[in-house]
Amino acid sequence: VVNTETGHDLAAQRADLAAVCRTLYGFGWMPGTSGNVSLRSGGSVVITASGRSKGTMAAGDTVVVDPEKGRPLAGETERPSAETFIHLAVYRQVPECGAVIHAHAPYSTALATLVGAEGVVGTALFSRLELAKGLGVADPSEVAVPVFPNWPDVPRIGEDVAGYLARTADAPPVLLIDRHGVTSWGRSLEEARNRMECVEELSRLALLTGAFGPDVAKESAR
Ligand SMILES: [Zn+2]
Numbered sequence: 082v083v084n085t086e087t088g089h090d091l092a093a094q095r096a097d098l099a100a101v102c103r104t105l106y107g108f109g110w111m112p113g114t115s116g117n118v119s120l121r122s123g124g125s126v127v128i129t130a131s132g133r134s135k136g137t138m139a140a141g142d143t144v145v146v147d148p149e150k151g152r153p154l155a156g157e158t159e160r161p162s163a164e165t166f167i168h169l170a171v172y173r174q175v176p177e178c179g180a181v182i183h184a185h186a187p188y189s190t191a192l193a194t195l196v197g198a199e200g201v202v203g204t205a206l207f208s209r210l211e212l213a214k215g216l217g218v219a220d221p222s223e224v225a226v227p228v229f230p231n232w233p234d235v236p237r238i239g240e241d242v243a244g245y246l247a248r249t250a251d252a253p254p255v256l257l258i259d260r261h262g263v264t265s266w267g268r269s270l271e272e273a274r275n276r277m278e279c280v281e282e283l284s285r286l287a288l289l290t291g292a293f294g295p296d297v298a299k300e301s302a303r
Pocket residue numbers: 115116164183184185261262
């Protein structure tokens with residue numbers, strides 16, 4: 082099925098989503114049925130269905146939703162991921178975004194857990210780490226990654242993310258959620274996956290060195 086607006090091949094997009102899920106499951110970043118991946122598909126969004134193991138994902142384990150409410154389009158049979166609202170917030174605020182990945186990668190999640198605080202948006206700082214160049218930000222020498230509260234009401238996380246992206250012109254294409262996980266995005270699924278790999282490795286380096294907080298900023302300003 083080719084989307085007549087964009088020429089996107091929806092069947093190929095569904096297969097691409099399933100393939101990247103299997104890869105990230107293999108890395109151990111989508112344990113249980115966690116994690117979700119989406120692509121912009123014309124004026125809609127195609128996203129992984131709720132409650133599936135990402136190790137055995139197939140093209141049919143995906144659903145096309147409307148980008149405002151996240152409701153399945155007519156003819157879709159699967160239920161979208163509960164975390165669809167986080168994806169939709171990114172698509173709304175970042176016009177060039179073509180793909181979003183959310184995972185429970187261990188080092189990013191551990192870093193989010195150390196930095197996150199109740200009810201406020203925290204910051205994990207990657208300071209002068211070479212791999213930060215892989216995030217495609219204007220100034221990779223200091224990358225401030227937001228850490229959002231993990232509200233039980235997922236749309237509220239989406240609102241926090243949308244508000245942050247609306248007021249932060251130079252926001253990096255990655256975010257953390259306290260005691261929960263990590264989200265990355267890019268123009269393509271490949272770019273989003275590369276950035277997910279970078280933020281997980283940056284988190285690992287930050288945890289190995291212990292350098293990820295505001296004190297690091299003071300240190301490098303000297
Ligand atoms: Zn999650």
